[in-house]
Amino acid sequence: MPAAVELGKRLAEMPPVALRCIKEAVYQAMDTTLADGLEAERNLFYLLFASDDAREGMRAFVEKRPPRFQGR
Numbered sequence: 001m002p003a004a005v006e007l008g009k010r011l012a013e014m015p016p017v018a019l020r021c022i023k024e025a026v027y028q029a030m031d032t033t034l035a036d037g038l039e040a041e042r043n044l045f046y047l048l049f050a051s052d053d054a055r056e057g058m059r060a061f062v063e064k065r066p067p068r069f070q071g072r
Contacts, residue, residue, distance in 0.1 A: 014069075015051075015053035015054075015056075015057065015067070015069040015071070016053075016069065016071035017048060017051050017053050017069075017071055017072070018048055018051075018053065021044040021045075021047065021048055024040075024044060025037070025040060025041045025044055028040045028041075029041075051072060052070060052072040053067075053069045053070060053071065053072060056068060056069060056070070057069070
């Protein structure tokens with residue numbers, strides 16, 4: 001149980017858009033070939049890289065502060 005709680009805390013700190021895409025990639029990977037799953041993952045990565053949260057994460061890293069994700 002402590003490991004599950006720790007995992008839940010780590011997931012709660014992640015950017016919401018990225019977490020949704022991670023879930024989507026896993027769901028798609030279960031129902032397709034490896035090549036199609038990798039293509040879907042690549043498309044989700046491009047989508048995420050264009051998000052406001054991605055820019056905030058990079059900015060926070062450079063500024064050495066915790067990110068403030070907005071889910072956009």
